[in-house]
Amino acid sequence: NAGVTQTPKFRILKIGQSMTLQCAQDMNHNYMYWYRQDPGMGLKLIYYSVGAGITDKGEVPNGYNVSRSTTEDFPLRLELAAPSQTSVYFCASSPDFLLAKNIQYFGAGTRLSVL
Amino acid sequence: GQQVMQIPQYQHVQEGEDFTTYCNSSTTLSNIQWYKQRPGGHPVFLIQLVKSGEVKKQKRLTFQFGEAKKNSSLHITATQTTDVGTYFCPLGGSNYKLTFGKGTLLTVNP
Numbered sequence: 001n002a003g004v005t006q007t008p009k010f011r012i013l014k015i016g017q018s019m020t021l022q023c024a025q026d027m028n029h030n031y032m033y034w035y036r037q038d039p040g041m042g043l044k045l046i047y048y049s050v051g052a053g054i055t056d057k058g059e060v061p062n063g064y065n066v067s068r069s070t071t072e073d074f075p076l077r078l079e080l081a082a083p084s085q086t087s088v089y090f091c092a093s094s095p096d097f098l099l100a101k102n103i104q105y106f107g108a109g110t111r112l113s114v115l
Numbered sequence: 116g117q118q119v120m121q122i123p124q125y126q127h128v129q130e131g132e133d134f135t136t137y138c139n140s141s142t143t144l145s146n147i148q149w150y151k152q153r154p155g156g157h158p159v160f161l162i163q164l165v166k167s168g169e170v171k172k173q174k175r176l177t178f179q180f181g182e183a184k185k186n187s188s189l190h191i192t193a194t195q196t197t198d199v200g201t202y203f204c205p206l207g208g209s210n211y212k213l214t215f216g217k218g219t220l221l222t223v224n225p
């Protein structure tokens with residue numbers, strides 16, 4: 001199993017550009033999450049999904065959108081990139097939380113700079 | 116609301132010294148997890164504690180869950196440079212979300 005795969009690893013955007021951060025997992029996990037991490041800070045939850053077709057906002061959803069058309073994929077969309085969105089983005093997945101108490105498995109991250 | 120405080124925020128040790136980080140909650144926890152993030156890396160799950168007073172060991176790492184299930188600790192014996200990183204004890208609970216604080220950043224001087 002590859003686990004959680006994020007692409008791209010690095011990206012530089014100009015202000016106002018749009019992009020999609022890709023996240024895929026091959027562990028058949030129902031729960032998926034997007035976090036952002038600013039330097040020296042913890043992870044802040046942007047959006048999460050409890051299954052295909054179901055998404056919900058986290059702590060910092062403004063400026064982002066998500067979709068979950070399949071169990072495997074959970075892309076994060078930035079529509080109008082702003083410098084405040086410069087950050088490291090992590091995708092994570094989790095099996096049924098009732099069984100595994102919401103242990104999360106993280107991708108390697110996407111380092112995004114908006115200039 | 117629920118909060119988990121982790122102390123210290125930073126710790127610098129000489130290689131070979133011991134290290135401990137503590138997590139304290141304002142409410143009783145159903146379980147607690149620990150994650151490690153190496154510099155430039157991603158968080159990696161280390162362990163989960165569920166039972167009151169539980170102690171688990173992974174080589175030089177010892178994890179404890181308090182009797183009241185309101186606190187937890189991670190102790191590293193004889194630190195090595197490979198232990199460098201940030202250790203998190205995110206707040207979980209009965210839902211499927213985790214709330215990560217700033218964690219404890221450990222640096223080790225060789």
